[in-house]
Amino acid sequence: MQILLTGSSGWLGRFLSPLLRQAGHVPLGLDVAPGPHTDVVGSVADAPLVRRLFADHRFDGVIHAAALHKPDIARYPRQAFVDVNVTGTLNLLEAAVAHGASRFVFTSTTSLMITQAIRAETAPAAVWLDETSGPLQPRNIYGVTKRTAEELARLFHADHGLPVIVLRTARFFPEEDDTHDHLAGENMKANEFLHRRLTVEDCARAHLAALEKAPAIGFGLYVVSAPTPFDRAEAARLKTDAPAVIARHFPDAARLYAARGWSLPASIGRVYDAAAIERDLGFRCRTDFAAVLAALRANRPLPFAHDPAYTSPMLRS
Template sequence: MRVLLTGSSGWLGRYLAPLLRDAGHIVTGLDVAPGADTGVIGTVADAALIERTFGEHGIEAVIHGGALHKPDIARYSRQTFVDVNVTGTLNLLEAAARAGHDRFVFTSTTSLMISQAIRDEADDAAVWLDEDSGPIEPRNIYGVTKYAAEQLCRLFHAEHGLSSIVLRTGRFFPEEDDTHSHPPGENLKANEFLHRRLTVEDAARAHLAALDKAPGIGFGTYLVSAPTPFVRTDAAELKHDAAAVIARYFPEAPDLYAARGWELPGRIGRVYDSGRITRDLGFVFDTGFAQILAALRDGTPLPFAHDADYVSPKEVA
């Protein structure tokens, strides 16, 4: 298929574009910043550009990964978030509907599921989050606009029969966390594979699976995060002594972490359960916490990216 990939110069796009080509698709990349896989420079908020791109490139399907993200809140106005994340998504959906497409994949975020109450972690147990969790009460403009875009995908399926898959991805960015500095860098990312992170490679593969399965599903929303080893009955203990729970599941973890000078989390306040994407799409993640421990044990490179100096191409541009 001729696939329009938005956000093609970004972190996900640079992994997803080659994967799509390897699967036999013809990829047209669209981004505000130049990149190796970006043939169209511009914003999804430009409806005329979207319409022209569809016509000139014979677009048959869309993977919409381009967006403003949570760190952009400090750089862009609320109106810009609405223009890019909401109006941009609407522009793409309308063009896809006019073209008679049968599939649309939207990159969303687990962040929109985190209300201020969940973020405050005031409960006595970790919050267990899956696709049925709610009510959805996003705590910032990023979450609000991504949730609105999700609902546009649902609406276009209901009104136009456009098969749409929404992927609420966990963390896969390579840079440092913008709110937490301890534990640092790689240690924090490794810990997050227990409950809220995945590799960018798995994120890209999930998009390819969604593109393939969308017509058979119609509309679906899926969490995309490395499978957690925990079960719901662990929630109370995770909040108070996560290290003990981790040691039960992975007895070698404390020693492997100590040898690296790392710390296991003392508490975990939320857990993302991504089981539905495996059940519905047959998608299997390549990397989880067990693979990280194996790398520590064997002295091989860690199976995830960490780049403290990474800057989004749109900011460089």
């Protein structure tokens, strides 16, 4: 299929474009920054450009991964988030319908599910988050605009029958956390595979699965994260004594961490449950916390990317 891939120069795009080609698709990359997988430099907020690309290429499908992200809040005004994340999504949806695209995959974020209370971890137990969680009260302009774009996608399916899958992806960025610095980056990322992270490779695979299944699903919205080893019955104990719960599932985790000078989380305040995407799309992340421990046990490279020097292509161009 001819696929329009937005955000093709970004962290996800650099993995997703080759994966699409391996699957036999022909992606055309669109991004505001140049890159090896970007064919057209431009913005999704540029409606005439979007219409021209659809008219010239007659895309069968769209994977819309372009966005302003949470770290961009410090660099751009709120209006820029509306222009790119909302108007840009609207431009793509309108062009997809006008030109008869058969499917649309939208990269959203679990961040929009996190209220200020969840972020502050005020609840007495770990908050279990899945597609039914709510009410949704995004805490910043990034979350608000991504949530609005989700609703636009749902509306276009309802009004026009456009098959759409929305993927609320957990963390997969390679750089340091921009809000927490109490643990070394690799240690923090390893911990997050218990409850709120996936690899960029698995994220790309999830998008490919969504592209393939969208016509059969119609409209679907899914949390995408490494499968958690925990269940809801453990939520209270995860908040008060996470190491004890982890030890129940992984008896040698503390020893393996100690050998590396790492710390297990003392408390886990939220858990992302990705069971629905496995049930409906047959997709499951290949890398989980067990894979992290297996790498530590065998003294192999860690199965996830960590690059403190990574910067957005927008900042490099």
